[in-house]
Amino acid sequence: xxxxxxxxxxxxxxxxxxxxxxxxxxxxxxxxxxxxxxxxxxxxxxxxxxxxxxxxxxxxxxxxxxxxxxxxxxxxxxxxxxxxxxxxxxxxxxxxxxxxxxxxxxxxxxxxxxxxxxxxxxxxxxxxxxxxxxxxxxxxxxxxxxxxxxxxxxxxxxxxxxxxxxxxxxxxxxxxxxxxxxxxxxxxxxxxxxxxxxxxxxxxxxxxxxxxxxxxxxxxxxxxxxxxxxxxxxxxxxxxxxxxx
Amino acid sequence: xxxxxxxxxxxxxxxxxxxxxxxxxxxxxxxxxxxxxxxxxxxxxxxxxxxxxxxxxxxxxxxxxxxxxxxxxxxxxxxxxxxxxxxxxxxxxxxxxxxxxxxxxxxxxxxxxxxxxxxxxxxxxxxxxxxxxxxxxxxxxxxxxxxxxxxxxxxxxxxxxxxxxxxxxxxxxxxxxxxxxxxxxxxxxxxxxxxxxxxxxxxxxxxxxxxxxxxxxxxxxxxxxxxxxxxxxxxxxxxxxxxxx
DNA sequence: TGGCCGCCTTGATCTCCATCAATCCGTTTG
DNA sequence: CAAACGGATTGATGGAGATCAAGGCGGCCA
Numbered sequence: 001x002x003x004x005x006x007x008x009x010x011x012x013x014x015x016x017x018x019x020x021x022x023x024x025x026x027x028x029x030x031x032x033x034x035x036x037x038x039x040x041x042x043x044x045x046x047x048x049x050x051x052x053x054x055x056x057x058x059x060x061x062x063x064x065x066x067x068x069x070x071x072x073x074x075x076x077x078x079x080x081x082x083x084x085x086x087x088x089x090x091x092x093x094x095x096x097x098x099x100x101x102x103x104x105x106x107x108x109x110x111x112x113x114x115x116x117x118x119x120x121x122x123x124x125x126x127x128x129x130x131x132x133x134x135x136x137x138x139x140x141x142x143x144x145x146x147x148x149x150x151x152x153x154x155x156x157x158x159x160x161x162x163x164x165x166x167x168x169x170x171x172x173x174x175x176x177x178x179x180x181x182x183x184x185x186x187x188x189x190x191x192x193x194x195x196x197x198x199x200x201x202x203x204x205x206x207x208x209x210x211x212x213x214x215x216x217x218x219x220x221x222x223x224x225x226x227x228x229x230x231x232x233x234x235x236x237x238x239x240x241x242x243x244x245x
Numbered sequence: 246x247x248x249x250x251x252x253x254x255x256x257x258x259x260x261x262x263x264x265x266x267x268x269x270x271x272x273x274x275x276x277x278x279x280x281x282x283x284x285x286x287x288x289x290x291x292x293x294x295x296x297x298x299x300x301x302x303x304x305x306x307x308x309x310x311x312x313x314x315x316x317x318x319x320x321x322x323x324x325x326x327x328x329x330x331x332x333x334x335x336x337x338x339x340x341x342x343x344x345x346x347x348x349x350x351x352x353x354x355x356x357x358x359x360x361x362x363x364x365x366x367x368x369x370x371x372x373x374x375x376x377x378x379x380x381x382x383x384x385x386x387x388x389x390x391x392x393x394x395x396x397x398x399x400x401x402x403x404x405x406x407x408x409x410x411x412x413x414x415x416x417x418x419x420x421x422x423x424x425x426x427x428x429x430x431x432x433x434x435x436x437x438x439x440x441x442x443x444x445x446x447x448x449x450x451x452x453x454x455x456x457x458x459x460x461x462x463x464x465x466x467x468x469x470x471x472x473x474x475x476x477x478x479x480x481x482x483x484x485x486x487x488x489x490x
Numbered sequence: 491t492g493g494c495c496g497c498c499t500t501g502a503t504c505t506c507c508a509t510c511a512a513t514c515c516g517t518t519t520g
Numbered sequence: 521c522a523a524a525c526g527g528a529t530t531g532a533t534g535g536a537g538a539t540c541a542a543g544g545c546g547g548c549c550a
Contacts, residue, residue, distance in 0.1 A: 079401045081488045087401040102390045108397055130383075137382050138375075144389040145347045151396035152353055156324045156332040158403035159447030163537065194498065202404030207537060209499055226498075226546090243326050408507065439528065449508060454529055471516090471528075 019043060023119075025071040028095030028179040030139040038133060045125040049118045057110035057118070058099055064106045066120050068098040072180060073116025074191050077108045078199065088200040089154075090147075091192065093178040097143055099123075114191045158202045161243065166201040167211045168241035171221065171231065186231040264288060268364075270316040273340030273424040275384040283378060290370040294363045302355035302363070303344055309351045311365050313343040317425060318361025319436050322353050323444065333445040334399075335392075336437065338423040342388055344368075359436050403447045406488065411446040412456045413486035416466065416476065431476040 020039040026032055034042060049068075051057060057068060057075060070092055077098065078088040089108060092098060098118075101107050121129075130137045157166050175188050190197070194205045201208070212229075215221045220237050222230045231237055265284040271277055279287060294313075296302060302313060302320060315337055322343065323333040334353060337343060343363075346352050366374075375382045402411050420433050435442070439450045446453070457474075460466045465482050467475045476482055 077397075079397060081401070081405060083488050085405040085488070087404040089397040089400045100390050101394055102387055103394070107394045131379070134376070134379055134382065137379065137386060141382060141386045141389060142347055144386060144393060145345050148389060148392055148396065149346055149348070149352045151393065151400065152322075152324060152334040155334045155396065155399055155403060156326070158400060159332040159444075160326060160330040193496095199404075204538060205498075206500085206539080210537090213499075243328050243330070450528075451509085451530085452507060455507095458529075 019048065020046065020119075023071055024180065025069070025094035029069055029071075030097065030136060030143060031069070033135040033139040034133065038136075041129065041132075045121055045129065047120040049120045051112035051116045051118065053112055053114045055112050057112065058106045058108075060106055060109045062106050063104060064099060064101050065123055066099060067123055067126050068110075068121075069119040070094050070096050070098065071117045071119060074113040074178065075110055075116060076113050076192065076196060076200075077110045079108050086199045087202070088196060089151075091174070091177065091196075091200065094180045097140070100140070100144060113196070163201075163203055163207050164211050164214070165241055165243050166203065167197075167208065167215065168237050170197065170201060171229075172234075172237060172241055186234060188229050188231065190227045190229070264293065265291070268316055269425065270314070270339040274314055274316075275342065275381060275388060276314070278380040278384040279378065283381075286374065286377075290366055290374065292365040294365045296357035296361045296363065298357055298359045300357050302357065303351045303353075305351055305354045307351050308349060309344060309346050310368055311344060312368055312371050313355075313366075314364040315339050315341050315343065316362045316364060319358040319423065320355055320361060320363075321358050321437065321441060321445075322355045324353050331444045332447070333441060334396075336419070336422065336441075336445065339425045342385070345385070345389060358441070408446075408448055408452050409456050409459070410486055410488050411448065412442075412453065412460065413482050415442065415446060416474070417479075417482060417486055431479060433474050433476065435472045435474070 020026060020031060020034075020043045021036060023029075023031070031039065031042060048071075051073070058064075058066070060079060072094050075092040075096075075098060076088050077090045077092065078086050080086050091113070092110075098110055099106065130140070153169075157169055161169065171188055174190070178189075181189060192200075194208050197203075198205045198208045212221070212223065215237075216223050220231070220233045220240070222232050224230055265271060265276060265279075265288045266281060268274075268276070276284065276287060293316075296318070303309075303311070305324060317339050320337040320341075320343060321333050322335045322337065323331050325331050336358070337355075343355055344351065375385070398414075402414055406414065416433055419435070420429075423434075426434060437445075439453050442448075443450045443453045457466070457468065460482075461468050465476070465478045465485070467477050469475055
């Protein structure tokens with residue numbers, strides 16, 4: 001991975017190489033609000049974690065001791081009902097924060113969709129750092145607010161949109177999410193399975209499959225492979241997403 | 246529609262006394278993290294607003310110039326699709342914050358369900374105050390985080406629960422929300438109409454009505470009036486809410 | 491190379507909830 | 521007090537999407 005290359009010599013002269021200072025995800029994360037000196041402080045309480053696809057990050061009900069910042073890859077967070085029904089409440093990418101729950105315990109589970117790297121912090125350490133760095137707290141509040149807006153959009157989707165509208169909305173939204181792989185907007189990478197898409201959109205895999213097939217046969221999208229598609233008619237897809245006619 | 250109601254005429258007279266210091270909702274709101282001296286500062290940038298039932302607070306798409314803190318009554322916030330489908334994304338009560346959106350424009354609309362009073366702040370004023378009061382910002386972050394957790398619960402409800410499970414969850418959750426009218430947990434006040442419940446739960450009014458009738462005939466709840474009911478069997482309702490058998 | 495396995499697609503049928511429609515009931519108004 | 525009205529309930533029917541079921545396709549490993 002490019003991010004892990006050795007540093008240029010001028011940086012290497014520091015007491016310790018700040019991994020943060022060369023972090024590929026820094027520009028997209030709350031860390032961007034820290035100056036170089038503070039980054040060193042962040043570095044000292046951060047722990048690097050790598051996860052293979054499918055590995056668990058946090059588990060609903062476990063004591064919430066850690067916070068995470070995704071530096072590469074992608075993560076799903078979800079909640080379960082006792083009988084196994086699953087709702088994926090978010091797909092997260094580089095720069096995204098995981099585990100901002102206030103409660104004693106995590107209120108959701110998190111797993112890597114594909115291989116991922118993360119920064120891990122003890123909640124207590126992080127809280128202390130926040131106290132000293134109001135800009136960091138401001139960035140966190142900003143991010144939480146953005147996520148709230150996204151959550152409201154998702155509620156609209158889950159509560160009131162048809163299957164086709166949900167898929168269309170999803171295909172339009174997803175490419176804007178991963179800053180490390182800036183899809184050219186009409187080229188969409190789907191790192192998750194059909195089952196995960198279904199559990200994110202409140203549908204079944206069969207319905208996801210059928211709707212994608214229909215969008216393909218009507219020429220709105222083109223399926224390049226299982227995990228890659230191209231939006232051929234963005235305007236029509238936008239109309240579909242908003243339920244126009 | 247008359248949205249621009251004049252402020253209480255005695256508003257100016259009260260300026261010297263901190264209205265905040267006697268605010269009934271203070272204990273439940275972010276203001277509780279301010280000491281008396283700071284409350285005065287808050288007072289100086291706050292404007293009191295009263296709304297009659299049905300009146301509009303903010304409108305999706307309008308420039309986001311104000312923030313609100315509810316001091317009494319209740320508010321619904323919602324999003325619309327072009328064809329009129331509505332998703333109510335939250336019912337808010339005393340102490341709740343409205344309008345924390347980061348964007349230029351409001352991403353949702355807000356209206357009073359029943360007569361309500363609110364504190365209104367210019368976003369710019371509020372931001373400045375936050376800068377000076379880290380405790381306030383911390384309280385805001387806390388609140389935003391709680392709302393995020395609630396939003397995830399609502400996504401689970403909308404994406405994966407049956408009509409009966411949704412109603413049961415709603416009846417269990419609602420009484421915990423309004424601190425000014427602490428329902429005795431098994432006595433539930435429904436300040437909103439069936440139509441609003443439906444739009445909150447992603448159902449139709451007919452389904453809401455039918456499920457309530459069914460819960461009544463099975464003895465789980467008792468309907469005292471249109472807007473008041475009693476939970477007769479809390480345990481069974483909890484089981485239903487979580488989909489246990 | 492072939493067989494297995496996981497994931498996806500496609501088809502047939504079913505079901506829950508939406509839709510359409512009629513009535514009820516409490517409140518307001520003339 | 522009657523009529524009108526808005527919201528709620530109840531009944532009949534329909535449809536979008538779930539469920540059940542049967543291949544298809546590609547990757548992996550013996």
